[in-house]
Amino acid sequence: xxxxxxxxxxRGVDHIGITVPNFEEARSFLLDVLGFxxxxxxxxxxxxxxxxxxxxxxxHPRAVIEKVQIFRAGHGPNIELFEYSAPDQRREMPKNSxxxxxxxxxxxxxxxxxxDHLKAHGVRLMKGGGPAGTEGxxxxxxxxxxxxxxxxxxxLISFHNGKGYEKxxxxxxxxxxxxxx
Numbered sequence: 725x726x727x728x729x730x731x732x733x734x735r736g737v738d739h740i741g742i743t744v745p746n747f748e749e750a751r752s753f754l755l756d757v758l759g760f761x762x763x764x765x766x767x768x769x770x771x772x773x774x775x776x777x778x779x780x781x782x783x784h785p786r787a788v789i790e791k792v793q794i795f796r797a798g799h800g801p802n803i804e805l806f807e808y809s810a811p812d813q814r815r816e817m818p819k820n821s822x823x824x825x826x827x828x829x830x831x832x833x834x835x836x837x838x839x840d841h842l843k844a845h846g847v848r849l850m851k852g853g854g855p856a857g858t859e860g861x862x863x864x865x866x867x868x869x870x871x872x873x874x875x876x877x878x879x880l881i882s883f884h885n886g887k888g889y890e891k892x893x894x895x896x897x898x899x900x901x902x903x904x905x
Contacts, residue, residue: 739803739804740804742805743808744807754803758797761796763795770788771786786811817874862887865887
């Protein structure tokens with residue numbers, strides 16, 4: 725009998741939840757600029773007379789989830805887009821260096837074409853996309869951070885010949901160069 729110190733039955737990341745200031749602006753960006761596919765929408769959720777929101781979601785007891793919708797791009801995890809209202813809501817985007825800072829990375833086949841596409845849509849690109857490194861676990865990596873219309877950081881990433889560290893392991897579940905696998 726094998727024992728594991730990890731989470732029993734873990735298969736991978738299902739979704740990433742993002743709260744945005746303007747739901748329709750974010751929805752349009754995911755669909756029209758990034759090319760995500762949309763799935764179901766639901767909400768609103770909240771409570772005027774109990775602490776369900778606090779007990780279930782660790783938010784203010786009078787917080788309201790105005791809208792929720794699921795999106796997906798390719799083989800990655802779903803994006804669960806939220807629009808909340810709450811009496812104690814903070815309204816500034818964290819930087820990567822802040823506690824809770826984050827970014828979502830999108831794998832692309834041609835980073836130059838992807839960067840040109842984002843520029844054509846007026847998206848603010850950070851410096852990046854330079855030449856790929858040739859050695860080490862990230863050999864072949866090219867990346868570029870960009871900001872969504874609500875100033876959340878995202879990243880484009882591409883490995884022309886696959887990730888360097890994967891040449892030494894068989895633990896890759898999905899190969900972007902061979903999506904049928």
